[in-house]
Amino acid sequence: ELEESIRRDRLSRLWLREGPSHFAQRYIGQQNNQTDCKEATFCGSDDAVVACGSDCGSMMLFSTRTGEMLHYVEGADADILNCIQCHPFQPVLATSGLENVVKLWEPTGESAKEDPLYFSEEAAGATTESQHSPTMQMIAMNQQVNNENSVRPLFSASDIYELGDNNARFLSLASRMGMQIRRDGENNQTTVSCPTV
Numbered sequence: 001e002l003e004e005s006i007r008r009d010r011l012s013r014l015w016l017r018e019g020p021s022h023f024a025q026r027y028i029g030q031q032n033n034q035t036d037c038k039e040a041t042f043c044g045s046d047d048a049v050v051a052c053g054s055d056c057g058s059m060m061l062f063s064t065r066t067g068e069m070l071h072y073v074e075g076a077d078a079d080i081l082n083c084i085q086c087h088p089f090q091p092v093l094a095t096s097g098l099e100n101v102v103k104l105w106e107p108t109g110e111s112a113k114e115d116p117l118y119f120s121e122e123a124a125g126a127t128t129e130s131q132h133s134p135t136m137q138m139i140a141m142n143q144q145v146n147n148e149n150s151v152r153p154l155f156s157a158s159d160i161y162e163l164g165d166n167n168a169r170f171l172s173l174a175s176r177m178g179m180q181i182r183r184d185g186e187n188n189q190t191t192v193s194c195p196t197v
Contacts (some may be wrong), residue, residue: 031138043086051093053081059105076103086162 040052042064049070050062059076062069077097085094093105 036159038081039083039085040083041086044091051086053077053084053095054096055080057081057097058082059093073105077104 003128020088038053038055040050043049043051048064052060052062052065053076054060057077057079059071059073059081060069061071061073076095077099079098081095083094083096086092087094091106095104095105096102
């Protein structure tokens, strides 16, 4: 009964354990020989997926209930994949390892809505017209423009302007972070002001 009420409220699941050596599920496949810890995280609608990295640089997604490996992404990092986090509403994973980049992953194509990482439109709170989220559109545009730079921002003010009305989620997130974004349609300019620390 407690677990059901927690799931209805879209909170992470809670398992009651009988003793220190009893665990609810075991996920096999990742390597952890070279570094002290790997991050594992629940993600997807109703926490249906456990995602983790590996010393071999791969990303693995497991079914929370059965322990079955759902996806194996070889070469998610060139060396060791240490960190993995899921966006709270979008089907997007952020990964990082020993490379000097953070990579964002999302399901694509017609099968994206069948993917266990997919969040319903109700859970996301809004929809986009395109196959890719505004976040991924900004990243793709930025990579095309800045392909030669080894370090580049996730998005720029011009990316925000070019997305027009498709960037409502980003604007909402930016507002919560204290950023102010002003668009000048006549001059095709966007000004971003960030809070100082």
